[in-house]
């Protein structure tokens with residue numbers, strides 16, 4: 001995406017261009033590229049009413065470039081006084097979130113944003129590594145990403161609800177969103193497709209709406225933005241990435257190739273998904289409230305007694321009911 005040769009002019013302002021934006025075919029200078037990303041995020045936020053000027057939002061941060069860019073853009077379009085950050089420590093060997101997220105602490109301190117740090121160990125009683133080891137000992141075929149994703153989403157939702165945040169914001173990019181949408185379509189799971197959409201219905205009063213402001217920004221644009229802003233990151237790869245569920249891993253590779261061959265494909269795909277979901281919303285909005293897990297009280301799918309997290313934990317022989325206790329919600333640093 002970064003231009004290798006000099007002397008190319010910005011398509012917008014005529015200054016020296018530094019970036020070639022493949023999906024629009026434009027060469028852009030640093031400023032026009034950053035403005036382009038910010039205005040696309042702002043448009044997406046407004047288009048789907050992701051949050052309003054008065055909404056308190058909880059931002060999930062990982063310490064990597066995606067969360068850096070999300071926060072940098074959010075500071076331009078929303079009031080930092082109406083934000084909180086949450087950093088979740090999964091407990092993955094050689095992948096300490098807190099070590100990677102020194103800048104988050106600094107930024108939270110400088111901008112007066114509350115930072116909540118919560119670990120899997122506190123929430124479910126076990127680190128992700130311990131869950132994965134238990135699972136392997138029992139011969140289960142559950143991917144680490146399944147334990148990880150479900151627990152992370154649960155923590156963010158519960159924390160936001162208990163602290164009165166109106167939205168949970170995550171740094172998922174266009175690449176992530178396209179994978180998820182295609183996966184749901186291939187599985188025929190339109191309910192999940194609609195529920196995961198920023199305009200989809202919330203089927204339980206216990207859910208805090210989760211939105212992804214970067215959902216129309218390519219991963220490569222996020223990396224370029226971070227680089228142009230001078231964000232120094234040494235993003236280590238999660239050691240469990242090779243064990244990502246196979247459908248997602250395959251789609252990831254396939255969509256990457258597709259985008260290389262036909263720039264703009266992922267964006268066009270997600271735009272069509274938005275139209276499809278728009279047509280489906282009336283049908284799914286009239287569904288009854290989701291049932292609640294008899295073990296932990298959180299929402300679960302129709303026809304189920306336990307939520308997915310409790311099912312996973314029970315399968316591992318873990319009796320502790322997941323949940324935030326008061327000391328966790330109070331455990332934050334400024």
Ligand code: SF4
Nearest residue numbers: 144145148238240241
């Ligand atoms: Fe979690 Fe999987 Fe991502 Fe690792 S690769 S952080 S286990 S979701």
Ligand code: ZN
Nearest residue numbers: 010013029032
């Ligand atoms: Zn320019």
Ligand code: ZN
Nearest residue numbers: 293296307310
């Ligand atoms: Zn449960």
